[in-house]
Amino acid sequence: MPNWRSLKSNVFIVLVVILALIAIAPVFHIIIYITLRGLPVILEAGIEFFISTPAAVIAEKPGGIAPAIVGTLFMTTMATIIAVPIAVLAATFSAEYPNHIITKAVRATSRSLLEVATILVGMLVFALIVLPLGRFTGLAGAIALAIVMIPYVYTYTELALLSVPKTYIEAGYSIGLKKAQVIYLVTLRIARRGVMRGVTIGVAKAMGETAPLLFTAFGARNVIFGGPLEPMDAIPLMIFQFIQTGFENWNKLAWGGAFVLLVLYLTLFIISRRIVREVRV
Amino acid sequence: MSYGIAVEVKNLNVSIAGKPILKDVNVKIPESTITAIMGPSGSGKTTLLRVLNRLIDLIEGVEVKGSVKIFGRNILETDPYEVRRMSGMVFQIPNPFPHLSIYDNVALGAKINGIAKSKRELDELVKWALEKAMLWDEVKDRLRDPPWKLSGGQQQRLCLARALALKPRLLLLDEPTANIDPVNTLKIEEALRNLKKEEDMTIILVTHMPHQAIRISDYIIMLYEGVVVEVGPTEEIAINPKHELTSRFLRGEM
Amino acid sequence: MSTRLLVGGILVLLVVMGVFVWYLAGRESGKVGEVAQTPTIIAGGRQIVLLGSGATFIYPQLDAWAKEFSKRYSNVRIEYNPTGSGTGQRQFIEKVVDFAGSDPPLSKKNWEQARGDPRGVIQLPVVIGAVVMVYNIPGLEGRLKLNGEVIALIYLGEIEYWDDPRIKALNPELKLPHERIIAVHRSDSSGTTHVFTLFLYKASKGKWPKELVEKAIEWPVDKTGRGLGGKGNQGVTDIVRRTAYSIGYVEYSYAILAGLPWALVENAAGRFVDATPETLAKAAEAAYPLLPQSLEDDFNEAWENMVYPPGEDSYPITSFSFLIFYKVYPRDKAEAIRKFIEWINTEGQNYIVQGYIPIPEIVREYNLRAINIISEG
Numbered sequence: 001m002p003n004w005r006s007l008k009s010n011v012f013i014v015l016v017v018i019l020a021l022i023a024i025a026p027v028f029h030i031i032i033y034i035t036l037r038g039l040p041v042i043l044e045a046g047i048e049f050f051i052s053t054p055a056a057v058i059a060e061k062p063g064g065i066a067p068a069i070v071g072t073l074f075m076t077t078m079a080t081i082i083a084v085p086i087a088v089l090a091a092t093f094s095a096e097y098p099n100h101i102i103t104k105a106v107r108a109t110s111r112s113l114l115e116v117a118t119i120l121v122g123m124l125v126f127a128l129i130v131l132p133l134g135r136f137t138g139l140a141g142a143i144a145l146a147i148v149m150i151p152y153v154y155t156y157t158e159l160a161l162l163s164v165p166k167t168y169i170e171a172g173y174s175i176g177l178k179k180a181q182v183i184y185l186v187t188l189r190i191a192r193r194g195v196m197r198g199v200t201i202g203v204a205k206a207m208g209e210t211a212p213l214l215f216t217a218f219g220a221r222n223v224i225f226g227g228p229l230e231p232m233d234a235i236p237l238m239i240f241q242f243i244q245t246g247f248e249n250w251n252k253l254a255w256g257g258a259f260v261l262l263v264l265y266l267t268l269f270i271i272s273r274r275i276v277r278e279v280r281v
Numbered sequence: 282m283s284y285g286i287a288v289e290v291k292n293l294n295v296s297i298a299g300k301p302i303l304k305d306v307n308v309k310i311p312e313s314t315i316t317a318i319m320g321p322s323g324s325g326k327t328t329l330l331r332v333l334n335r336l337i338d339l340i341e342g343v344e345v346k347g348s349v350k351i352f353g354r355n356i357l358e359t360d361p362y363e364v365r366r367m368s369g370m371v372f373q374i375p376n377p378f379p380h381l382s383i384y385d386n387v388a389l390g391a392k393i394n395g396i397a398k399s400k401r402e403l404d405e406l407v408k409w410a411l412e413k414a415m416l417w418d419e420v421k422d423r424l425r426d427p428p429w430k431l432s433g434g435q436q437q438r439l440c441l442a443r444a445l446a447l448k449p450r451l452l453l454l455d456e457p458t459a460n461i462d463p464v465n466t467l468k469i470e471e472a473l474r475n476l477k478k479e480e481d482m483t484i485i486l487v488t489h490m491p492h493q494a495i496r497i498s499d500y501i502i503m504l505y506e507g508v509v510v511e512v513g514p515t516e517e518i519a520i521n522p523k524h525e526l527t528s529r530f531l532r533g534e535m
Numbered sequence: 536m537s538t539r540l541l542v543g544g545i546l547v548l549l550v551v552m553g554v555f556v557w558y559l560a561g562r563e564s565g566k567v568g569e570v571a572q573t574p575t576i577i578a579g580g581r582q583i584v585l586l587g588s589g590a591t592f593i594y595p596q597l598d599a600w601a602k603e604f605s606k607r608y609s610n611v612r613i614e615y616n617p618t619g620s621g622t623g624q625r626q627f628i629e630k631v632v633d634f635a636g637s638d639p640p641l642s643k644k645n646w647e648q649a650r651g652d653p654r655g656v657i658q659l660p661v662v663i664g665a666v667v668m669v670y671n672i673p674g675l676e677g678r679l680k681l682n683g684e685v686i687a688l689i690y691l692g693e694i695e696y697w698d699d700p701r702i703k704a705l706n707p708e709l710k711l712p713h714e715r716i717i718a719v720h721r722s723d724s725s726g727t728t729h730v731f732t733l734f735l736y737k738a739s740k741g742k743w744p745k746e747l748v749e750k751a752i753e754w755p756v757d758k759t760g761r762g763l764g765g766k767g768n769q770g771v772t773d774i775v776r777r778t779a780y781s782i783g784y785v786e787y788s789y790a791i792l793a794g795l796p797w798a799l800v801e802n803a804a805g806r807f808v809d810a811t812p813e814t815l816a817k818a819a820e821a822a823y824p825l826l827p828q829s830l831e832d833d834f835n836e837a838w839e840n841m842v843y844p845p846g847e848d849s850y851p852i853t854s855f856s857f858l859i860f861y862k863v864y865p866r867d868k869a870e871a872i873r874k875f876i877e878w879i880n881t882e883g884q885n886y887i888v889q890g891y892i893p894i895p896e897i898v899r900e901y902n903l904r905a906i907n908i909i910s911e912g
Contacts, residue, residue: 056599058888073552134631167376173336175390175447176366189380220614231586231614241617244767245595246792279380280429
């Protein structure tokens with residue numbers, strides 16, 4: 001007599017495994033495909049790929065994408081430095097005063113920002129910063145990226161803070177800590193994994209964005225680094241602009257850039273897990 | 282042996298969101314004694330305890346009326362953070378800070394409140410607190426370990442050490458052994474007795490267990506539905522409870 | 536504790552990055568060819584950066600020019616952002632760029648606004664573009680011949696099969712298959728579409744309506760289910776390459792790179808002409824008399840007139856692409872802009888990217904007038 005229950009259970013497990021594999025298969029496909037097309041470009045170009053500017057399409061060798069790499073690193077770092085304190089402060093306030101009107105306003109704004117197309121963020125920064133100054137700057141690009149980042153860091157941080165068991169907060173007060181000290185020395189520290197998760201996701205999003213940079217950083221790539229108050233390149237922006245042309249040199253640079261971006265993501269995920277130790281509650 | 286009054290509560294009324302929790306509480310607790318606050322669930326024991334270190338402030342919609350003096354100071358009119366530094370608290374479920382090492386758990390309060398001026402002073406303070414909590418021998422070789430490596434009973438003794446690190450004159454414990462095994466329970470009770478004798482500490486202990494109260498306390502306050510039902514020396518109340526509710530509680534019928 | 540580690544790590548990373556960048560900034564950029572002359576410094580020697588934005592079509596050519604120019608005048612750097620002609624014109628009006636690239640010239644409205652501004656405006660036709668009809672008919676031997684009317688009917692959905700008598704009439708010697716024609720067009724807004732539909736309007740003997748001359752339209756052939764849209768020239772090329780029995784319109788430079796065959800098209804003089812550098816240059820020469828008197832004038836009419844131009848050897852679907860400059864620049868930039876314009880129209884002609892057609896000499900002379908128009912202010 002077949003055991004129907006265990007049969008059903010096994011079928012279900014197999015089904016779940018298959019569906020899970022299907023769900024993550026595209027990720028592997030992307031990783032493998034980008035590697036197949038991007039890695040050979042880098043191997044062929046060698047160190048030039050990382051320290052040269054792109055060559056004209058009529059050149060023999062494609063040159064490199066140093067401006068894009070430097071720009072991405074610079075603007076992402078700047079955006080993080082701008083966004084994280086603002087978002088963490090806002091999230092701390094929201095977790096402390098969940099029913100305050102400011103909290104409600106902040107939460108609503110954050111949710112809207114998450115849903116809005118990032119090109120609008122770029123246009124906002126263009127109108128507020130680029131136009132009045134009359135120039136495109138890497139700093140404006142960083143600000144646009146920061147605005148994109150903030151809702152992610154805010155949401156995850158608030159969640160993490162609210163998940164800290166109240167008893168630890170009480171213990172903090174009981175040893176005479178003031179409110180700010182309790183938040184900073186106890187609550188935030190216990191929630192650090194969650195905060196880091198928010199920061200990681202925010203950075204990952206910022207690193208891959210093109211639209212906010214179109215009208216802010218501009219995409220200048222005939223110099224490796226002109227300074228924060230000059231137009232700047234970024235890897236996704238470079239890929240976007242190069243891949244639309246039909247020229248092989250530039251297409252190669254675009255694929256190589258995609259691979260570099262992949263490696264950056266990998267580095268980000270690995271580093272962020274190691275930096276912050278888990279807290280066993 | 283001191284004979285002053287550590288805690289004097291007069292006409293204390295506490296309500297939370299309009300609902301009265303404590304009604305017209307009047308008690309005097311002498312220095313260097315162990316006082317047990319007893320009563321069934323919902324009688325207001327925890328509330329009374331948390332008034333004493335103003336942790337009650339953290340609850341939304343709370344109203345506290347009356348006069349509470351600790352070592353002569355009206356704590357309802359004093360800065361709450363200062364009030365909390367006057368006492369140490371141990372909670373019902375052991376809650377050592379999970380992100381800090383054993384050493385840092387004890388040291389944090391002292392460091393922030395500027396009680397120890399140098400590393401050496403801090404080391405000595407931590408050692409003293411852990412010794413008083415009867416935990417030193419078990420952790421002295423692993424002070425950098427995280428608290429989850431300790432058993433439940435050890436964690437609670439760690440919490441005791443943390444409370445002692447501020448060198449308070451008043452120690453508040455909210456059913457500290459309710460979730461602890463018997464061996465650790467006895468260890469904690471021994472630690473409390475030693476603290477009273479060696480450090481002249483005033484200890485107020487909320488307990489659900491009548492036998493514990495009888496074992497270690499000098500005085501008993503019996504609460505029922507927010508009202509003080511009976512107050513007196515343990516010896517007298519244990520043998521001859523005046524109020525019917527007290528005797529029922531002592532017999533374990535509540 | 537871990538916070539200190541985090542902050543320390545970030546600081547170290549920033550310092551390392553800073554050193555790396557500082558080191559790199561001293562290096563040369565990717566090499567193109569050999570430097571023909573020793574580089575010159577102009578206008579006092581300060582770093583001058585010129586920003587341009589606009590048409591994607593002109594980007595690779597302008598970039599090649601910019602890089603060569605910088606080798607010649609080493610303190611001038613030119614950066615171009617391919618955002619599309621419309622955005623380029625808008626940013627020009629907003630004065631956040633130093634020049635714009637645009638496939639059609641400034642719209643009448645934009646031109647009037649720019650003209651009224653103290654900085655003024657001039658427009659220079661700098662490259663010739665052409666739209667070719669690429670097709671994918673497996674097994675076809677010989678080159679397809681088409682005219683405006685037939686192409687219009689295809690995109691109107693009225694000609695359904697490759698062996699339609701109207702197509703056969705133009706190609707008596709070809710063995711055309713009885714297959715449905717898939718007409719590929721642009722899904723995004725584009726100057727290429729504008730030129731193509733303008734050609735259809737002019738050359739189709741009234742079949743193609745004036746209302747459908749635009750950068751982006753609703754294609755009648757879509758309603759029959761035989762239309763497909765591709766993003767960018769690249770998109771259309773990819774679709775035609777993948778789809779048997781399809782036809783599409785793309786910029787000449789893309790067609791060259793794509794390796795797809797394209798049709799001979801009947802010009803205004805009645806001859807079937809291939810798209811070659813010669814026929815395109817001929818079209819530009821034929822269009823030259825139609826250019827406005829002055830670079831400061833409105834170019835819209837001239838631009839429209841260039842599509843389907845006169846001339847026996849002219850390829851019919853050609854257009855100019857423009858660079859749009861101000862008349863007035865701050866001192867350093869004025870000098871740099873003048874030099875750049877001069878260089879493009881003289882030495883720059885040695886650095887033409889494959890697929891782009893250099894403008895004929897008379898048009899270059901025409902452009903060089905800009906040098907005397909640009910002033911400092």
